[in-house]
Amino acid sequence: MRPHLLVDFGSTYTKLTAVDLDDEEIIGTSRAMTTVKTDVLEGFNQAMEKLQNAHPEMGEIEGVSACSSAAGGLKMAAIGLVEELTAEAAKRACLGAGALVEEVYTFRLGKKEIKQLKNKPIDIILLAGGTDGGNSDVIIHNAKKLAEASLDVPIIVAGNKDAADEIDAIFSAATLEYHIVDNVMPKLKKLNVDPAKKIIRKIFIDKIIEAKGIKQAEEKTGQIIMPTPESVLMAAELLSKGHEDEVGFGELMVVDIGGATTDVHTIGEGYPKRTEVILKGLQEPFAKRTVEGDLGMRYSANALVGLVSPYEFQQYYDYEDKDYSEAQIEQSVEKRQENVDYLPESDEEKAFDQALARICADYSMSRHVGTVEVVYTPLGNMYYQTGKDLTDIKYVIGTGGVLINQPNSKEILREVNKKSNKKLELRPSDAEFLIDEHYIMAAMGLLSQKHPRLALKLLKRHLK
Numbered sequence: 001m002r003p004h005l006l007v008d009f010g011s012t013y014t015k016l017t018a019v020d021l022d023d024e025e026i027i028g029t030s031r032a033m034t035t036v037k038t039d040v041l042e043g044f045n046q047a048m049e050k051l052q053n054a055h056p057e058m059g060e061i062e063g064v065s066a067c068s069s070a071a072g073g074l075k076m077a078a079i080g081l082v083e084e085l086t087a088e089a090a091k092r093a094c095l096g097a098g099a100l101v102e103e104v105y106t107f108r109l110g111k112k113e114i115k116q117l118k119n120k121p122i123d124i125i126l127l128a129g130g131t132d133g134g135n136s137d138v139i140i141h142n143a144k145k146l147a148e149a150s151l152d153v154p155i156i157v158a159g160n161k162d163a164a165d166e167i168d169a170i171f172s173a174a175t176l177e178y179h180i181v182d183n184v185m186p187k188l189k190k191l192n193v194d195p196a197k198k199i200i201r202k203i204f205i206d207k208i209i210e211a212k213g214i215k216q217a218e219e220k221t222g223q224i225i226m227p228t229p230e231s232v233l234m235a236a237e238l239l240s241k242g243h244e245d246e247v248g249f250g251e252l253m254v255v256d257i258g259g260a261t262t263d264v265h266t267i268g269e270g271y272p273k274r275t276e277v278i279l280k281g282l283q284e285p286f287a288k289r290t291v292e293g294d295l296g297m298r299y300s301a302n303a304l305v306g307l308v309s310p311y312e313f314q315q316y317y318d319y320e321d322k323d324y325s326e327a328q329i330e331q332s333v334e335k336r337q338e339n340v341d342y343l344p345e346s347d348e349e350k351a352f353d354q355a356l357a358r359i360c361a362d363y364s365m366s367r368h369v370g371t372v373e374v375v376y377t378p379l380g381n382m383y384y385q386t387g388k389d390l391t392d393i394k395y396v397i398g399t400g401g402v403l404i405n406q407p408n409s410k411e412i413l414r415e416v417n418k419k420s421n422k423k424l425e426l427r428p429s430d431a432e433f434l435i436d437e438h439y440i441m442a443a444m445g446l447l448s449q450k451h452p453r454l455a456l457k458l459l460k461r462h463l464k
Contacts, residue, residue, distance in 0.1 A: 003027060004451075005061045006443035007044065008228055009068035010034055012259045012298070012340060012401070014043040016051050017443035018058060024454050026462065028055045029438050033341055065446040069098075069228035074204055077103040077122045081129040081138050086159065088282050089184040090128040093158065093193035095289045097200035098227030099124070100261065108138055109145040117151060124203055125153055126196060127167075130160030132186045143167040147174035154203050158184045158196040179203075191283050201226055229289065231445030232256060233265050236397070237287045238444070239459045240267035243452045249460075250394050253428065254441065255361055255416065257400040259298035259340055262360040264368040265289045270388025270426075277372065280384040288388065290368045295360040297353065297402050298340040301333045304359060316358040319351035343405070354412060357402040361415035370426040385426070393428040397463060399436035409435055434463040 002021040007014070014034045018027040032046035052058065076099040080087025083106045094101045102120055105113050117125070127146065129139030139159040146155060147170050155178040157167050164180050171178040181195040204227055226234075232254060242248030251268030266288050272279055294303035305313060310326045317324060324332075332352050336342055344350045370387025396416050403409040413433045440462055448455040 002062050003058050005064045006446045007066035008442040011069050014047050015439050016047045017440055027058055067226050067228045067231040074099040074227045075102050076124045079105045079127045086128045086185050090126045093184050093196040097197040098230030100291055109142045114149045122153055125155045127157050128159040128184050132161045132183050136160045136163040139163050140166055143170050156199055189283050228442050231442045233289050235441045235445035236265045237267050238448050238456050243456050246453050246456050252395040253393050254397045257357050257360045257402050260296040262292045262295040262364040264364050272385045273389050277383040277385050281386045284388050292364045295364050298336050301336045305333050317355040357412045358415045365416050371424050389426040391426050391429045393431050396431040397434045399441050437464050438462055
């Protein structure tokens with residue numbers, strides 16, 4: 001037996017997965033509350049003790065890999081020129097690297113935006129703007145504003161290459177930490193986010209985990225190599241594409257409903273399925289991730305129910321024809337926000353959690369999938385698609401505490417297919433639902449760095 005340990009320091013739970021590299025099987029999993037406010041190793045040691053007690057045959061661990069979204073995860077601000085173009089490209093680079101995008105700014109930064117950047121808990125700023133050879137005035141103006149502000153935050157410059165030398169001089173004179181990489185949009189509507197994503201991960205490894213008090217965990221776990229959401233996205237892409245002679249699942253989606261956010265990942269091109277539909281807007285990445293900070297089961301539950309009226313909430317709630325008043329909804333939500341590790345015991349409370357999860361799944365899907373717009377012209381109707389067409393997605397994989405612990409998690413995921421009053425949304429129409437019941441998506445993303453074929457086999461074997 002050659003046990004390899006995979007560790008995910010999550011925002012709520014620290015999750016451990018032990019894999020036997022010889023027998024190519026998962027030995028066991030365990031979890032404990034993440035204790036980043038005191039000593040992150042406390043939660044890790046508790047989870048490790050549970051794992052060792054359940055599997056005494058495991059013996060000595062051969063190697064450890066870890067990822068983290070503890071202490072709020074990786075928080076970034078994206079700055080671009082035009083909202084639908086370079087600002088959106090910068091945002092997608094941040095999301096693809098596993099970050100939570102706190103702010104997106106466009107055009108010229110002013111005093112208000114600089115003040116917000118100073119007051120927000122931002123870990124990294126991504127400064128973009130202009131295609132190569134295009135507008136350079138705005139990105140240079142914004143670089144000067146950031147330099148004057150003397151922000152103690154790493155800045156990644158990924159904009160018009162014609163401005164790179166001048167920005168280099170500006171930031172060098174201001175003694176800021178900065179990194180200049182290739183433009184996230186070198187040509188109009190052409191994305192190039194990989195160079196920015198690589199440097200984001202490097203900064204995360206070198207700086208961010210230390211600033212958040214997680215660095216001490218590396219004594220036992222080895223280097224924390226990436227943010228947890230990036231690891232999940234890597235696992236999803238591996239499962240979709242396959243590896244060598246081990247075939248993948250094809251186009252798929254992962255819906256991760258957590259305590260603070262709901263993340264949606266899709267792997268697939270998403271091109272129009274009909275010849276009369278014209279693609280509009282920015283190029284979509286093959287591996288796409290969106291993060292909804294107001295859709296969460298605990299930390300952001302108040303914002304979540306603020307999206308729906310009590311009447312609308314009742315459409316998601318299904319328990320013995322019981323009606324919830326606005327005051328009762330607020331009371332139930334407050335209980336969850338004040339006790340983020342709360343686990344419902346009664347059927348009524350479980351049904352309330354299920355309603356919250358259904359709202360998360362439904363609203364996150366509306367924000368993630370593409371849409372079709374009908375334009376009436378003298379020559380007839382024209383159809384424009386913005387975003388991805390995900391109607392033919394083959395598999396929808398559910399992960400996150402509520403989907404793993406709820407006995408009827410498939411009912412939650414069926415919100416993904418919901419079409420009523422959303423006729424123009426390009427949602428999956430006939431997908432098969434799978435549940436990450438052992439919470440291994442992030443772990444398999446870690447394992448794929450050195451053992452991609454084994455990670456793929458375990459994903460196919462354990463997604464139910």
